Amino acid sequence: MKQLTMPIGDDAIRDLKVGDPVLLSGVMITARDAAHKWMIETFVKKTREARGDDLDVYEAIQPLLNGGAIYHCGPVVAGLDSKQYKFVAAGPTTSIREEPYQGDVMRHFKVKAVIGKGGMGAKTLAACGEVPGVYLHAIGGAASLIAQTVSKVVGVYKYDFGVPEAMWVIEVKDFPAVVTMDSHGGSLHAEIEARSKRELDRLLAAML
Template identity: 55%
Template sequence: MTKNIIELKSPGISEDTIRNLKKGDVVSISGVMVTGRDVAHKYLKDTFISSQNPPESEKLVLENLKKYLDGGILYHCGPVVYKDENNEYKFSAAGPTTSIREEPYEYDVIKLFNLRGVIGKGGMGAKTLKACQEFGSVYLHAIGGAATYTAERVKKVIGVGKLEEFGSPEAFWIIEVENFECVVTMDSHGDSLHESLLLESEKIQKEIMASF
């Protein structure tokens, strides 16, 4: 019962495409995505969401990010990066980081960029699930720890934002990927695999505890 893999081309993913995805679907992403984790989320919230008047210099950063993120995908990842013999950035390890830390910010970030998907690991909470429903987005689960495997899907580093300020793991890395496979674990219909598995496992936990 292996599921068909649904191809996504990022950015510019349509809302319809995302609304058709259901919990448990496997997608394969090709195109461009951007990495962003703790510092990036806090920065986006502080600079563009909580503040009315971001400085001009920061507005430029936002405009540049929008080029890649409007209808696109944000990847919770802090990669290991090196420069190759041509002085170009390359990813050597790039698995997902734990997403729940971005829960306080993700609703607003999905809204800010019109994100169609967020990739990470471990799942997210109710507020992000609400954003997926309201704005037509999904949470995509990559394989935590599979960093070399995932780095192989990154074909090119197109650019980087806030490298000096945030440090390498936290910077916005703009990357071109090919056949980046993920599982939809939170869909735009309010279904979360994380929530259902938590409830099921808690039920089993009670039974086991009673047997001790």
């Protein structure tokens, strides 16, 4: 079991290979569909003008994302009224929806680890090679278990995106995941996809 602490250095990333189990500790930020679209349109492609608190949030998240980790997660959070936030359930959401954005977000912010479920595609894999970075697979649906590794909710940005879509800054201790895409071009997902397609073709060719 390899220990990773955010911010993560390049050597630690290059040391990781597909199949390695890891335990993450330190600060990470949740970001999913709305957050990725917002980051790309406002700061990377600049097709949308920054407004409201956009620039303040950008300033605040930049140092956290540099060498940091993005977690694809829309948590169940207790204490919304009192703002004494506590993560109750916090498993990963399906990552592939961020495929159009993820690589560019990684390059722009120097994000070293993307955590989610289901894996990502060729664009993200290319960014993993360049930045360098890794894709870490958490167990989908293991929400109560993962929430227990969240020791503290440090704060929240873009709360108006809604609880699931907001950017939650959290401190984790021994958050469990497995490397399924590495910085050397390895992808467990591409491998399983290809193998299952060959098996499907064989099954479809057979008579009922």
